[in-house]
Amino acid sequence: MANTSNPNLWSGRFSEPVDERVKRYTASIPFDWRLAPFDIQASLAHAAMLARAGIISAQDLADIRRGLTEIQAEIDNGSFAWNLDDEDVHFNIERALTRKIGEAGKRLHTGRSRNDQVATDVRLWLRDAIDRIQALLRDARLALVDQAERHAATVMPGFTHLQAAQPVTFGHHLMAWQEMLRRDAERLADCRRRVNRLPLGAAALAGTSFPIDREFVARELGFEGLCENSLDAVSDRDFAIEFLACGALVMMHLSRMAEELVLWMTPRFAFIELPDRFCTGSSIMPQKKNPDVPELMRGKSGRMYGHLMALLTLMKAQPLAYNKDNQEDKEPLFDAVDTLIDTLAIFTELVRGLRVNAEAMRRAAVEGYATATDLADYLVKRGVPFRTAHEACAQAVRAAEARGCDLADLSLEELRAFAPQIEADVYQVLTLEGSIAARRHPGGTAPAAVRAAIARVRQELA
Numbered sequence: 001m002a003n004t005s006n007p008n009l010w011s012g013r014f015s016e017p018v019d020e021r022v023k024r025y026t027a028s029i030p031f032d033w034r035l036a037p038f039d040i041q042a043s044l045a046h047a048a049m050l051a052r053a054g055i056i057s058a059q060d061l062a063d064i065r066r067g068l069t070e071i072q073a074e075i076d077n078g079s080f081a082w083n084l085d086d087e088d089v090h091f092n093i094e095r096a097l098t099r100k101i102g103e104a105g106k107r108l109h110t111g112r113s114r115n116d117q118v119a120t121d122v123r124l125w126l127r128d129a130i131d132r133i134q135a136l137l138r139d140a141r142l143a144l145v146d147q148a149e150r151h152a153a154t155v156m157p158g159f160t161h162l163q164a165a166q167p168v169t170f171g172h173h174l175m176a177w178q179e180m181l182r183r184d185a186e187r188l189a190d191c192r193r194r195v196n197r198l199p200l201g202a203a204a205l206a207g208t209s210f211p212i213d214r215e216f217v218a219r220e221l222g223f224e225g226l227c228e229n230s231l232d233a234v235s236d237r238d239f240a241i242e243f244l245a246c247g248a249l250v251m252m253h254l255s256r257m258a259e260e261l262v263l264w265m266t267p268r269f270a271f272i273e274l275p276d277r278f279c280t281g282s283s284i285m286p287q288k289k290n291p292d293v294p295e296l297m298r299g300k301s302g303r304m305y306g307h308l309m310a311l312l313t314l315m316k317a318q319p320l321a322y323n324k325d326n327q328e329d330k331e332p333l334f335d336a337v338d339t340l341i342d343t344l345a346i347f348t349e350l351v352r353g354l355r356v357n358a359e360a361m362r363r364a365a366v367e368g369y370a371t372a373t374d375l376a377d378y379l380v381k382r383g384v385p386f387r388t389a390h391e392a393c394a395q396a397v398r399a400a401e402a403r404g405c406d407l408a409d410l411s412l413e414e415l416r417a418f419a420p421q422i423e424a425d426v427y428q429v430l431t432l433e434g435s436i437a438a439r440r441h442p443g444g445t446a447p448a449a450v451r452a453a454i455a456r457v458r459q460e461l462a
């Protein structure tokens with residue numbers, strides 16, 4: 001980054017140049033250059049409004065448009081020289097504009113301040129980021145739905161306390177993940193409505209004496225409404241905090257899923273295999289295939305929570321209106337979006353590449369006596385009080401355990417010793433398929449219910 005000794009745009013009232021370390025400390029250009037396309041977009045809308053209101057001439061507007069378009073092209077092709085002396089993205093672009101077009105460049109900032117400018121840029125940037133994240137959430141949900149469809153009838157043990165509890169289908173499990181991401185998408189859509197409001201017009205804090213047209217600028221920039229109070233418009237970053245809270249929930253969900261992937265691919269479970277391109281080896285233990293990617297997905301939730309805490313803390317003691325503290329909103333926000341985008345994209349690939357070991361899943365369900373509850377329910381349906389049935393089934397499980405067999409391997413006589421109400425039809429409920437098929441209500445694990453859920457989500461995402 002160039003470091004020339006140009007006087008600052010605000011240095012008129014200062015008697016000595018700013019300290020070098022302070023210059024580096026206060027500059028945001030090393031990171032806020034990422035706002036540039038949105039800064040230019042907002043400046044174009046502001047300039048168009050100034051011209052319509054007769055505050056600048058049509059010629060000024062034409063010059064500003066030409067200059068900003070050239071600057072955008074230079075940024076795109078990498079030839080634009082960002083300058084630390086120009087502090088932030090707003091000054092860098094404004095000074096480059098004035099170098100190109102002269103006087104008209106100096107008129108662009110009429111009726112505006114960097115305070116409402118930066119608030120506008122961040123909102124435009126974040127709105128775009130939300131839209132990209134929403135597209136990735138959709139991809140992830142579709143990948144889950146596709147795998148769920150393939151495994152709508154694949155039996156696995158469902159767990160409570162990480163102990164085999166009742167049989168479920170793998171498709172049902174994947175659709176549970178899908179539900180988490182669906183709520184995340186809803187939350188982000190709601191957050192977007194509050195992000196999508198125009199701060200410009202608030203100027204430094206008190207508004208402006210120029211006859212501005214805020215509605216026009218809002219329409220030009222695709223905002224749904226105005227920030228209704230100038231002090232609030234330039235100061236609060238609650239919209240960014242809200243986004244980070246949504247992001248923290250997304251990462252929390254992905255971290256839970258990653259944790260299950262890690263468990264499932266240990267040889268102890270051996271439920272799944274991940275494609276080699278998502279795994280790494282050990283430098284010392286030749287037999288290892290490590291789940292580094294899901295582990296990182298789990299680990300990166302931590303930085304996301306950190307960013308949320310950072311912005312909450314940044315905001316909590318700020319008096320109205322703008323304070324420079326707010327410059328610190330950007331790095332956490334940028335990193336949060338980068339993390340979400342990469343994690344979601346990789347997660348989708350992972351889900352699509354997943355290979356399922358249906359045999360190992362089924363074996364684990366059998367070994368876990370996952371149909372014991374079905375036996376209890378069977379007895380209840382024949383008039384046995386639930387607590388009595390529960391006790392009889394517990395004894396049956398102990399007997400099967402002692403023999404090292406499944407409940408379904410016990411003979412009818414053996415079973416009737418625990419509860420005389422048991423008949424030959426008991427074997428229908430003792431099988432994994434019988435247990436699963438019985439749960440066919442909406443939200444249940446029966447293949448038919450899972451397929452219905454899949455159809456609903458496909459329709460929603462179409």
Ligand code: ARG
Pocket residue numbers: 028032088114115118322324326327328
């Ligand atoms: N770079 C600043 C930020 O990110 C722009 C606004 C600066 N305004 C000011 N009065 N110092 O917040």
